[in-house]
Amino acid sequence: MTTVHDHTATIPAPKMSPPALYEDLTKLLDLISQDQKHSSASASTVDVLWVLYDRILRVGPSSCADPDRDRFVLSKGHGPAAYYAVLAAKGFISPDLLPALGAFESPLGHHPDRQLIPGVEISSGSLGHGLPIAVGMAIGLRIQDRPEPRVFCLLGDGELEEGSNHEALWLAAVLGLSALTVIVVDNRSASVGWPAGVAAPFAAAGWEVERVGAHDRGALELALRRRPGSRPGLVVAEAAEPEMPA
Amino acid sequence: MRQRFVDELGRLLDEDARVVVVLAAISVGLFDAARARHPQRVVDVGIREQSLLGVAAGLAHVGLRPVAHTFAPFLLERPFEQLKLDLCHQGLGATLVSVGASYDFPEYGTSHFCPEDVALLDTLPGIEVHVPGHPDEAATLLRHAVAGSGVGYVRLSESANSEAVPTAPGRMRILRSGELGSVIAVGPMLDPVLAAVEGMDLTVIYANTVRPWDRETVLGSLGRPAVAVVEPYQEGTSVEVINEALGHVPHRILGLGVGRRDLHRYGRRAEHDRAHGLDPASLRIALSHFFGVGEPVP
Numbered sequence: 203m204t205t206v207h208d209h210t211a212t213i214p215a216p217k218m219s220p221p222a223l224y225e226d227l228t229k230l231l232d233l234i235s236q237d238q239k240h241s242s243a244s245a246s247t248v249d250v251l252w253v254l255y256d257r258i259l260r261v262g263p264s265s266c267a268d269p270d271r272d273r274f275v276l277s278k279g280h281g282p283a284a285y286y287a288v289l290a291a292k293g294f295i296s297p298d299l300l301p302a303l304g305a306f307e308s309p310l311g312h313h314p315d316r317q318l319i320p321g322v323e324i325s326s327g328s329l330g331h332g333l334p335i336a337v338g339m340a341i342g343l344r345i346q347d348r349p350e351p352r353v354f355c356l357l358g359d360g361e362l363e364e365g366s367n368h369e370a371l372w373l374a375a376v377l378g379l380s381a382l383t384v385i386v387v388d389n390r391s392a393s394v395g396w397p398a399g400v401a402a403p404f405a406a407a408g409w410e411v412e413r414v415g416a417h418d419r420g421a422l423e424l425a426l427r428r429r430p431g432s433r434p435g436l437v438v439a440e441a442a443e444p445e446m447p448a
Numbered sequence: 449m450r451q452r453f454v455d456e457l458g459r460l461l462d463e464d465a466r467v468v469v470v471l472a473a474i475s476v477g478l479f480d481a482a483r484a485r486h487p488q489r490v491v492d493v494g495i496r497e498q499s500l501l502g503v504a505a506g507l508a509h510v511g512l513r514p515v516a517h518t519f520a521p522f523l524l525e526r527p528f529e530q531l532k533l534d535l536c537h538q539g540l541g542a543t544l545v546s547v548g549a550s551y552d553f554p555e556y557g558t559s560h561f562c563p564e565d566v567a568l569l570d571t572l573p574g575i576e577v578h579v580p581g582h583p584d585e586a587a588t589l590l591r592h593a594v595a596g597s598g599v600g601y602v603r604l605s606e607s608a609n610s611e612a613v614p615t616a617p618g619r620m621r622i623l624r625s626g627e628l629g630s631v632i633a634v635g636p637m638l639d640p641v642l643a644a645v646e647g648m649d650l651t652v653i654y655a656n657t658v659r660p661w662d663r664e665t666v667l668g669s670l671g672r673p674a675v676a677v678v679e680p681y682q683e684g685t686s687v688e689v690i691n692e693a694l695g696h697v698p699h700r701i702l703g704l705g706v707g708r709r710d711l712h713r714y715g716r717r718a719e720h721d722r723a724h725g726l727d728p729a730s731l732r733i734a735l736s737h738f739f740g741v742g743e744p745v746p
Contacts, residue, residue, distance in 0.1 A: 269511060317539055323509070325538055328529060334499045335534055338506015338514075345468060345488045345512065366530075369496035373503075376494075 222291055224252055224419075230287040233300035243281025246389040246416055246441040247356065251288045253422040254354060263293045266321045272351050273323050273339050277332020278358040278387070279313040286310050294321035330364025333357060333384065337370045340379040340434075352381050352429065359388040359400045368403060374434045375407035382434040383426065384409075387416055389441040404436040416441035449604045450475065450547050452583035456590050457515060457545075458482040461489055466513040467594060472500040474518040475547070497522045501530035501542075508540040513594055520546035520562030520603070528568070535599050536572050542600075543593040549605040550681050550706045551720045554713070563682045563706035566658065569601055570685070576600040576618075577659035579635035579680065584612035585656050592617035605680065607636035607717065618657045620665040626650040628739045629674030629700075632666065634658055634686075637678045637726065644731035648741050658686060663693035673699035676738055678731060682706050683724075702738040704731065 227248065254274055261271040276285055283303070290297045295310075302308040309318035313327030324335055336355035343351050357367065374382055386400045396402065401411045410430040414421040416439035425437045454475065460467045461482055469479060471492045483490040493499045497518065504514035516523065523546045524531060535542055550563035569575045578593060578601065580586035586604055593600030615621045620632070623642075630651040633641035638654050645652060651669050655662065658679075666675070673694060677686050683705035690701050706724045713723065721727045725734060735741070 273509075325533070328533055330498075331502060331530065331533055334502020334530070335506040335509065335538075337499065338503035338508075339510050340506070341491060341503060342468070342507040342510035342512050345507075346510065366498040366502065369493075369499040370502065373493050373496060373499055 222256075222293075224256070226291055227252065227284075227287050230290050230297055230300060231283060233297060234283045234287070234303050235301070241281040241283060242389060242391070243278070243358070244283040244285075246387050246439075247278075247281070248284035248287070249417045249419050250356065250385055250387060250422060250439050251284055252291075253419050253426060255288050255292050257423045258426045259354070260351075261321070263320065266294070269346070270348055270351050273336070273353045275323050275332045275336040275339070275353065275355040276314065276326055277324075277336070277355055278329065278361050279326025282310075282312065282314050285314065289319070289321060295319060329358075329361040330366035333367050333374075334370040336382060336384075337374045337377075337379060340374070340382040341377065343381055344379070349381075352383060354383050354385065354426070356385045356387065358391060359386060359396060360392040362386060362396070362400055362403075363392055363394060371404055371409070371434075372407050375409060378432050379434045380430050380432050383429070383437065384434065385426070385437045385439055387439045387441060389416070399438075401436060401438050408433055410435045411438065412436070413438045413440060415439070449580065449583045449586045449606065449608055451478065453545060453586050453590055453602075453604055454478045454482070456587040458485075460515075460591065460594055461486045464513065464594070466511065468507050468512050468514045470500055470504050470507070470514050470516045472497050472516075472518045472522065474522070497527045498530050501527045502534050504542045505530070505534035505538060505540045508535070508542055509538070513541070513543070515543045515545060515590075515594060517545040517547070519548040519560055520565050521548070521560065524565050524568055524601075525562065531599075532572055536574070541597045543590070543596075543602065544599070545590065545602045545604060547604050549603060549607070551717065552606040554715050554717055554720055557714060558710055558712070565601075565603065566679070566681045567685045569659065570688075574598055575659060576657065578602045578617075578657050580604065580656050581609045581635040581638050581654070582612035583608060585615070589617060589656060603635070603681075605636050607680065609636060609639045613638065613654045613656070615654070615656055618660070618662065620653050620655040620657075620662040622665065622669045623652045623654055624650075625669065625671075626652075627671055628741065629672045629676070630666070630670060631735060632675065632677040632686075632690075634677065634679045637680050640721070640726060640728045640731055641678050643728035644735055648735070648739065650735075650739060659689075661686065661689040661693065663689075666690070666693055670694075673697050674739060675699065676702040676704065676735055678726070679703070679705040680726070682708065700738070702734070704734055
């Protein structure tokens with residue numbers, strides 16, 4: 203049998219009340235070591251993550267196991283400083299954990315581990331694993347006749363090169379998984395690149411596609427709030443240049 | 449055995465609303481009846497084996513009990529990282545059921561052979577491995593695997609013994625006792641082994657669950673510490689677990705199974721059995737030699 207080691211029991215509960223303000227993210231990111239804080243992967247996703255956890259996702263520290271919660275699948279697991287800062291801001295983890303990111307005794311690694319961090323839906327790191335799992339979640343929620351929960355999956359434009367994404371995005375389209383919304387943060391990091399744009403394979407498969415700026419929180423909220431009727435949705439969050447959060 | 453698996457899985461779909469069948473274009477037609485009854489819970493992802501396991505993980509994540517099925521190499525080898533990360537590392541459970549075994553369809557060639565499967569699964573922690581030797585055992589072991597919560601592998605085969613051996617899932621069964629040592633026959637190797645050891649004074653143990661290894665039964669029946677294991681997959685796969693079990697006592701082990709050489713051959717199963725020394729006559733020679741039975745060795 204697969205043994206699930208529940209390390210979460212050893213994680214201290216958040217001591218301070220969650221700041222829950224966007225402006226507090228900078229303070230939380232300051233707790234994290236310089237290398238991680240300044241990673242462009244983290245900077246490009248911080249607003250998407252904030253909007254999701256602040257405005258969109260129906261999940262909180264007390265509803266991490268609620269079968270009707272929304273799921274957020276961080277497929278692009280690298281550069282997770284912004285993710286950890288948002289989880290701390292929203293009370294999933296204590297800000298006290300942030301300084302030791304990457305240490306042997308820390309539950310926070312350079313790729314998140316779902317068995318170590320409350321609220322983290324998947325352990326990631328190897329690229330191209332999140333979307334097929336998210337597709338399985340959306341199929342499973344449909345089987346269970348749970349029409350409410352949505353499944354969000356965040357990918358990077360570089361990660362999109364992995365073939366597993368292309369298996370899964372066509373499958374999601376064929377199955378009409380309208381509970382599924384993919385966010386591709388496009389910071390032009392793909393080594394080979396997408397001459398036709400990162401949305402092209404999704405559009406070809408029949409996904410609903412929207413494009414917004416990766417740091418335009420108002421536009422991100424509108425795009426992420428809209429739930430397509432009968433097909434999966436793609437939101438391309440365009441980040442022209444790696445930059446630090448405000 | 450595959451048809452029996454399909455029928456039993458259809459019954460499990462009827463009985464347990466958590467059970468979901470995930471297919472990748474293989475055996476889809478066999479599930480027509482089950483699909484008609486449970487259109488939502490028989491999911492064909494098409495020829496997308498990375499999605500086969502990724503989707504299974506997602507289904508398990510929301511509390512369902514997926515059964516993923518295709519040819520062994522496409523179930524385990526092609527999406528090995530999905531098995532390692534999406535299921536094992538995430539701590540998500542699924543039952544994986546393969547067809548094709550080591551060379552069940554020899555006319556398809558090496559691409560469809562998977563003698564490496566059990567050895568490969570040994571590199572990951574905690575996977576239960578079942579090797580039914582008869583359709584009845586396949587049904588019982590499938591049911592046992594689906595009732596669990598972890599990752600289980602059921603290795604179906606076109607080869608089968610003439611009779612099912614009743615076993616408690618997870619336990620081996622001592623079929624007879626002898627003085628010269630023990631031979632462990634795994635799954636469909638039982639009939640060839642029984643034919644091979646005819647007249648030899650050996651303990652014969654039958655195993656249709658090989659991980660976790662039932663060391664109690666093996667140790668409890670051990671007389672002379674000489675153990676041969678005859679497996680229908682890669683030779684020597686279980687030598688290490690036997691070695692561990694017998695670590696406290698000087699012992700000898702022989703591991704017989706499918707050789708590592710790529711034969712580049714088609715033909716029939718019996719021809720591959722002979723090529724790998726797994727037919728009764730070849731087994732008799734190897735076992736006589738190992739146990740020092742007074743048989744003329746040509």
